Amino acid sequence: MTTPAAPPPPPYPDRSPGRDGEQAPSAPVRTPGLGDAVASEWTKIRSVRSTVWTLGVMVLLLLGVGLLTAVAIRAADADLQDEPVLSLGFFGVLLGSICVITLGVLTIASEYGTGLIRTTLAVCPSRSRVLIAKSIVFFLLSFTVTTVTAGVVGVLQTAILDGGTPTAGEWLGATVGVGLYVALLGLLALALGAVVRHSAGAITIMIGVVLLPLVLAMFMFTDTLDSVRQVLFEYSIPSQLASLYDTPITLSGPSGWDSVLILTCVTAVAMGAALASQDRRDV
């Protein structure tokens, strides 16, 4: 064990055998905290292929579906009527959200799959710090990518179609709002991944959460279930997402930013459960 040839005072001084000091004198005073954990998680997320794959496919879906719709409408000379131009991005984002969910689950569950979690937690014994650092890194990354891509798609769509200029509020909802909503959905997936600890299992559950309420509602034909059906429609994730574009599937139900608020609460509860379960369980 020799000292590395670094210009700053070497943090690994040669030791005399049997030394029994509490801390090496040159040891840094500041203890590692969330910032260091975030740096570590950033290295992790940027150095695996699955990040590139999931986010790459999401960007392609947003761009591809958004632009194809716009081009198709323009070619057919169809009338948008009252539909806001930006709402054409909806289908791309709905599909793309599956990618973000996958990445969210993989961010944590892949560590359980490979056994890396043992190394991670041995290196950073504070489990909540690890989970929070992962959440921060994942949230910021997916929020940025989704918002920017949604913005680009929106600009291109308005350029292709001349259906009037969207208002600032519409822009905000279709970019930042959608970005927040999708990133929160991914964060919910991450929390679920931390509880389930199994990639395929958690991804399947999340896809069910996204799609099942709407599908169920479609097949509830009996009158007695009408009220349930209504709630499922209004609060299903595609419907909440659509409300951010001012084109809700139902006329009642949460509107625009309410959806973000609802999902924030749900995600906060899930994250709380994940934090609590992390601390109790064996790895």
Place this chain on the structure above:
Amino acid sequence: MIELDGLTKRFGNKVAVDHLSFRVRPGMVTGFLGPNGAGKSTTMRMMLDLDNPTSGSVRIDGRHYHELQEPLKHIGALLDAKSMHGGRSAYNNLLCLAQSNRIPASRVSHVLDTVGLSAVAKKKSKGFSLGMGQRLGIAAALLGDPEILMFDEPVNGLDPEGIHWIRNLMKALAAEGRTIFVSSHLMSEMALTADHLIVIGQGRLLADTSMADFIHENSRSFVRVRSPEQERLRDLLHAAGIEAVASGEGALEIDGVAPERIGELAAEHRIVLHELSSQRASLEDAFMQMTAGSVEYHAHSERDGAQPPPVGPHWGDQWDGRTDPGSGSGDVTKGA
């Protein structure tokens, strides 16, 4: 220094680790020995605060693991060589560990160099051979230049060159005054590496002794004699003040006397000998007997003291050549 105090872990009603108390001291390699499923890995996971003990505690340099601010600088552990993300490069696998403990990135290159992986630093660890994976795991353990190092079965599946390398590395680290704790299920491996020995079976402490003492106590050497005139030989030996014990296979076992002396005595009295050999119980046998005893005690406690299958001696009679295993099992019953 690692201190375990009454460490216990239950999974449901199965006791994996049962009131383990021992100390792992600095400046030497401490071998942690036990058959598969003895609770070695569970113990090590509890040491790292990965599994919560049912009761008892572990202290690392007097502190609980979760009180360590930068654990890598106190204790480095190799738990499972494959516990890295295969899609990440060797360098990045280590970098993310280093960052969370505020270890400069230059150190990553340094440890990769130490374990001889510099050439493949940018390669994905997925393509690594078992030996390279072990080296990467060891590099991770060395990252923070810790005082305590813990290796779980480090030589598993390694080729002789790799085993040799790990053995020397552990010895060198111990010589620097560090605490080295290494688990294995191979006594022969430990005999070459460890200075101190902790043996567990069924989660219980079976032995906590220095390697030298263990060898001294367990590598008993004795002389084995077979003769068609066994009774006469025995009386003759008795008359000469030599105590012979019948091993139950038509042979006599004699402790503490050179075979030459027995041979001379027999020749003097014209006794025909069919065998006169010097025997040595191997450490592997001693270890297996020690742990097999604990297994038997738990599994068939109602038949306590049951003899080993009666086929043993029968086989020995049939197969006149070597009866080494038979003599070993005879040894157990005597010793117990």
